[in-house]
Amino acid sequence: MVHCGCIMSFHVYTVLDFGGVCCIKCFKNSNVAPDQDPSQAPNQDPSFNTTPEILQKQKLGDPSDKVMTVCHELPQETNVKPLVRISPSQKQDSLAHFTEQFSTDSSNEGDTSCETLIDSETSEGDSSGKTCSYSQNLSEESDDEVQEIFRPLNSAVIPLFEKFLTPSDADPKMARLVIPKKSAEAYFPTVTEAHGFPIVFQDTQRKEWEFNLRFWVNCNSKMYVLEGLKEYMTLMQWQAGDKVTFHRIEPEGNFLIATKKNVKPPPKEPPSATG
DNA sequence: CCCGTGCATGATACC
DNA sequence: GTATCATGCACGGGC
Structure with a gap:
């Protein structure tokens, strides 16, 4: 917590x-x-200074900062809203919209601005990658399901991205989930070391799971994987075609993982099978 | 021997 | 041509 x-x-x-x-x-x-x-605190490490002024500066863009920061508890006298800063390696244009939504869409407090957020994100942020095959608008059905769970808790659930499980993703022997690069870099804290770091997720039962987000260099790029999923994928009975959605819970700031079973009817078995 | 980890390679989509 | 991702395989550790 x-x-x-x-x-x-x-x-x-x-x-x-x-x-x-x-x-x-x-x-x-x-x-x-x-x-x-806080900025006047004598022991304040400047690197931790996230006063509204600093946040405003950072919002304008500080290419030296590679850490995604989500600051939720800011003085109310400021107009600075939860701010997401993402590594400069991502496309500034799409992120500008992303941040813009975060920074300005404050009129919907108590309700989620996720639709607008995702709309802008998917309509522009994924326009250049094939991750659009995986990261796409969360379906209203699955989104509503999650929203209903957290609404009584006064928590807003902001959808981040989703992915359809591949056979390898759903393989419990692998116990790892490949995260689309763009999504990993956009929504998760920046992974600076190859061995990654643990991230705590909540599932829809509010049970906490600790997964490890890491990457390895692959063809001059990075390949992000979420490890340590064996127990979770076994519990959820992951299968290829299932859909995993990632959200962020506000104002807690926790990550939420939800699994939506494949709703499509299974393919008809060939008549050559038993029987 | 089995399982988990890490990496390499091939396939696919996009520019 | 390049980037990204799915998947297979080799290696090492534990039982």
């Missing part, structure tokens, strides 16, 4: 006595002087 709601690198959090974790920046802020400008 990330109490501050921030998505941060795993090495910049602190474990709280009452459970869960909090990013160091927010932890410092809460300890130093709650009514004081």
